Amino acid sequence: GAGVSQSPSNKVTEKGKDVELRCDPISGHTALYWYRQSLGQGLEFLIYFQGNSAPDKSGLPSDRFSAERTGGSVSTLTIQRTQQEDSAVYLCASSGSGTGGDRTQYFGPGTRLLVL
Amino acid sequence: AQTVTQSQPEMSVQEAETVTLSCTYDTSENNYYLFWYKQPPSRQMILVIRQEAYKQQNATENRFSVNFQKAAKSFSLKISDSQLGDTAMYFCAFTLYGGATNKLIFGTGTLLAVQP
Numbered sequence: 251g252a253g254v255s256q257s258p259s260n261k262v263t264e265k266g267k268d269v270e271l272r273c274d275p276i277s278g279h280t281a282l283y284w285y286r287q288s289l290g291q292g293l294e295f296l297i298y299f300q301g302n303s304a305p306d307k308s309g310l311p312s313d314r315f316s317a318e319r320t321g322g323s324v325s326t327l328t329i330q331r332t333q334q335e336d337s338a339v340y341l342c343a344s345s346g347s348g349t350g351g352d353r354t355q356y357f358g359p360g361t362r363l364l365v366l
Numbered sequence: 367a368q369t370v371t372q373s374q375p376e377m378s379v380q381e382a383e384t385v386t387l388s389c390t391y392d393t394s395e396n397n398y399y400l401f402w403y404k405q406p407p408s409r410q411m412i413l414v415i416r417q418e419a420y421k422q423q424n425a426t427e428n429r430f431s432v433n434f435q436k437a438a439k440s441f442s443l444k445i446s447d448s449q450l451g452d453t454a455m456y457f458c459a460f461t462l463y464g465g466a467t468n469k470l471i472f473g474t475g476t477l478l479a480v481q482p
Contacts, residue, residue, distance in 0.1 A: 281468060293457065293472040306467035341411060345468065353399070353461070353468050357411035 252276070254358035256342050262364045263332055271327045271361045275344030282325050283345075283355060284317060288338035296340075299325060300347065332365045339363070368393045370460050372473035379448045380481050386433075387443045387476045389458030397463035400434070400441045401470070406454040414456070417441065419463070448480045 255274040263269050275282050284296040286309075295309040299319045310316070314333075319325040329336055339360045346352030369392045379385035391400070402414040417425045417434050424432050429449075433442045445452055458473040 283469065285470075292474050293470075295469040295471070298467045298469055306469065308467075309469070339409060343411075343470075353463075354401070354413060354416055355461075355468070355470060356413065357403075359408070359410045362409075 254342055254344050254356055256340075256358040256361050258361060259359065260362045260364075262366065264366055265334060266331055268328065268330045269332055269363065271329075271340050271363070273325045273327070273342030273344075273358060275323065275325070275342070276356060278346070279344035279356075280322060280347045281345045281353070281355075282319060283343045284325070284327050285341040285343065286311075286338045287341055287360070291338075293341075296327070329363075332363075334365050337363055337365045368395075368398075368460055368462070368471050370458055370471050370473040372458055372476050374476045375474070376477045376479070378479045378481060379445075381448055381450060383448055384444060384446045385448055385478065387445075387456055387458075387478065389441045389443070389473055391439050391441065391458070391460050393439070393460065393462075395462055399461050399463060400432075401459040401461075402430070402432070402441075402443045403457045403459060404452075404454045405457065405475075406451075411457075415443065445478075450480050450482060452478060453480045454478060 257272045282299040298306040314330045317327045341360045343355040343357045345355045371390045398419045400417045404412045429446045455475045457475045459470040
């Protein structure tokens with residue numbers, strides 16, 4: 251497709267379970283980002299990938315959160331032992347790695363996670 | 367550290383009128399980008415307009431234009447001829463140019479309602 255895609259669109263899980271969220275970036279985009287959007291905290295950066303490596307993981311809130319990217323394309327954000335405070339919309343974005351407009355980030359539709 | 371402030375939590379405008387959304391930011395860096403993103407109820411974050419800090423000319427995209435005042439660290443968005451489809455949350459965002467990470471720092475958003 252032409253844009254960033256994310257799956258699932260919505261996820262309901264029970265406290266303590268693990269969840270995996272998937273992001274498929276725009277073809278050719280080498281940079282990929284995960285953000286979290288919640289009522290209390292607004293939009294927060296989680297992690298940045300350049301290719302398959304993650305030079306900036308500074309936004310991951312705890313060691314229950316991890317992410318990987320394979321083949322320089324698809325990325326998976328994993329939340330282990332989910333807590334109710336993890337309930338939020340998780341947004342993925344991708345960009346090129348060049349200068350100027352190429353570094354503009356384009357967002358996917360997000361995954362709404364609800365932890366019961 | 368960089369911060370972005372949007373001081374108008376909500377705004378309302380009549381269809382066909384003009385509205386201006388405010389954004390201020392704080393940084394000690396000289397090279398950066400500023401963005402306005404729109405998030406309608408569908409949740410998809412959509413790029414509205416982008417401004418490179420080194421450019422003195424204000425960016426314009428059809429009905430959307432910015433007033434970029436670098437010395438004052440101000441970046442307001444003007445929407446002309448407002449349309450019902452402009453109803454959305456608008457986020458101002460900042461990113462450094464050429465930094466180790468390209469993460470976006472967002473303001474808290476302004477909810478714009480266009481009234482018929």
